[in-house]
Amino acid sequence: MGMNDIKRRDAQYVAHTYARFPIHITEGEGSVVTDDEGKEYIDLGSGIAVNTFGVCDKVWQKAVIEQLGRVQHASNLYFTDPCVRLAEMLCARTGMSRVFFSNSGAESNECAIKAARKYAAQVLGTDYTTIITLKNSFHGRTITTLAATGQDVFHKDFQPLTPGFVHATPNDLADLERLLNENRCAAVMMELVQGEGGVRELDAEFVKGAERLAHEHGALVVIDEVQTGNGRTGKLYAYMHYGIQPDIVSTAKGLGGGLPIGATMFNEKTADILGPGDHGSTFVGNPVSCAGAVSILERIDDALLSRVQAKSNMIRTALTGAPGVEEVTGLGLMLGVKTARPAGDVVAECMENGVLVLKAKDRVRLLPALNIPEEQLQKAVKVLRAACAPKE
Ligand SMILES: *Cc1c(COP(=O)(O)O)cnc(C)c1O
Numbered sequence: 001m002g003m004n005d006i007k008r009r010d011a012q013y014v015a016h017t018y019a020r021f022p023i024h025i026t027e028g029e030g031s032v033v034t035d036d037e038g039k040e041y042i043d044l045g046s047g048i049a050v051n052t053f054g055v056c057d058k059v060w061q062k063a064v065i066e067q068l069g070r071v072q073h074a075s076n077l078y079f080t081d082p083c084v085r086l087a088e089m090l091c092a093r094t095g096m097s098r099v100f101f102s103n104s105g106a107e108s109n110e111c112a113i114k115a116a117r118k119y120a121a122q123v124l125g126t127d128y129t130t131i132i133t134l135k136n137s138f139h140g141r142t143i144t145t146l147a148a149t150g151q152d153v154f155h156k157d158f159q160p161l162t163p164g165f166v167h168a169t170p171n172d173l174a175d176l177e178r179l180l181n182e183n184r185c186a187a188v189m190m191e192l193v194q195g196e197g198g199v200r201e202l203d204a205e206f207v208k209g210a211e212r213l214a215h216e217h218g219a220l221v222v223i224d225e226v227q228t229g230n231g232r233t234g235k236l237y238a239y240m241h242y243g244i245q246p247d248i249v250s251t252a253k254g255l256g257g258g259l260p261i262g263a264t265m266f267n268e269k270t271a272d273i274l275g276p277g278d279h280g281s282t283f284v285g286n287p288v289s290c291a292g293a294v295s296i297l298e299r300i301d302d303a304l305l306s307r308v309q310a311k312s313n314m315i316r317t318a319l320t321g322a323p324g325v326e327e328v329t330g331l332g333l334m335l336g337v338k339t340a341r342p343a344g345d346v347v348a349e350c351m352e353n354g355v356l357v358l359k360a361k362d363r364v365r366l367l368p369a370l371n372i373p374e375e376q377l378q379k380a381v382k383v384l385r386a387a388c389a390p391k392e
Contacts, residue, residue, distance in 0.1 A: 002036060021351060028055030031372040033356070041351070042380040044368045045358045049195075049227050049334070052254040052296050054369035060257045060295050067291035074287065076280065082290035086263075089297050093236055096249060096265035100274065101285040105226035105252035106140025108262030111279055112189070112222050112248045113144060115266065117164075119273045120186030124218050129164045130183035132219075136170060138196035139189070139224055148189060151197070170194070170202060173209040180217045187248075188214040189222035192238040196227075198361035199329050199336025207242045220247040220270065226262070227334065230254040231300040231370050234309040234332030241331060254370075257296040261289040300370070308332050308370050311377055315366065318381045324388040329363075333370060336363040339388050349387035355380045364388075 006024050024036040031054045033043050074080050087099040102108045120128035139148040146154055150167035168176040193201045214221050228238035229251035235241050247270050252262035312332050319325050327338040339346050343364045350357050358365040
């Protein structure tokens with residue numbers, strides 16, 4: 001299908017919820033994707049932080065294909081190997097106690113919210129239902145995770161949303177404390193780097209303080225690591241930068257390396273809150289997705305994480321102070337670039353010149369594969385740097 005053809009048919013048959021870039025991706029290898037005319041792009045977006053080791057990574061592919069040759073789905077009525085192995089690995093690497101698998105980020109948060117509500121009802125009282133999230137946050141597109149999302153633009157056409165969510169100002173402990181005092185709270189839930197909100201990392205002091213205040217009020221600390229998780233920020237999970245111990249961690253995007261999977265991890269305190277019949281989903285714990293995730297997680301070791309950090313430093317050094325670059329934010333290979341030019345223009349110019357970057361709010365967002373070859377990264381950053389420079 002050529003560009004015009006696919007564009008017309010997409011417009012006719014696919015719901016109009018996405019503003020797509022005019023690129024028809026047909027294949028790829030590693031951090032390079034190819035369009036229908038054979039033009040190559042260095043991909044600094046990884047399908048929104050999903051393709052952890054790029055496109056068609058051989059090790060991941062082998063794990064997935066091997067599992068496809070055994071059984072592709074069994075349902076949660078039976079035991080399967082990859083699901084248990086993945087849960088065991090996640091617990092060993094985080095110190096969490098148990099995992100519920102799901103299919104997406106929104107679902108992993110939905111599970112976290114259900115568990116927090118049940119915990120609070122059991123431990124604090126049935127009126128302890130409020131969940132505090134942060135302004136400018138993003139937690140998903142279901143009616144409940146939209147309610148959790150602290151951005152009005154996502155809310156307006158979908159009222160009434162699930163009640164029981166209030167939004168605190170990021171990095172403002174006094175505001176959080178006020179909300180904890182004014183409401184009977186089940187949990188404080190936050191992203192440590194607000195991804196969709198413009199790649200804004202929270203202050204360490206705020207995060208530590210939020211953990212302390214939440215626990216003083218008996219509320220749980222829920223960390224949404226859907227985007228920040230799985231090595232993205234230079235640690236296995238972003239909370240590991242902050243010296244906190246969450247009660248619940250949700251993750252998704254990069255965990256499956258390109259196949260849909262989400263996970264909600266519970267610590268000792270929350271491990272037994274959800275019991276038989278409390279939660280479930282037909283597709284979850286899918287052996288193929290889990291086999292892919294096991295192979296991804298096995299390779300996110302200290303050596304890889306230190307290379308993620310080195311690449312992050314390289315990007316920051318190249319962009320900080322460059323003409324038209326006002327600020328670089330984020331952690332690891334999750335970076336936001338505030339540009340003097342409109343971010344959309346910078347994205348378009350990069351695309352023209354063979355580099356795919358994303359946007360988040362008014363910023364250019366970078367989420368390259370964790371194993372992007374240094375040479376490709378340098379080449380792409382050069383293109384981005386030139387695109388940021390103010391035009392006559
Ligand atoms: C992407 C994202 C979600 C939603 O994940 P889906 O897989 O799109 O449902 C939730 N929280 C954060 C922080 C995200 O970045």
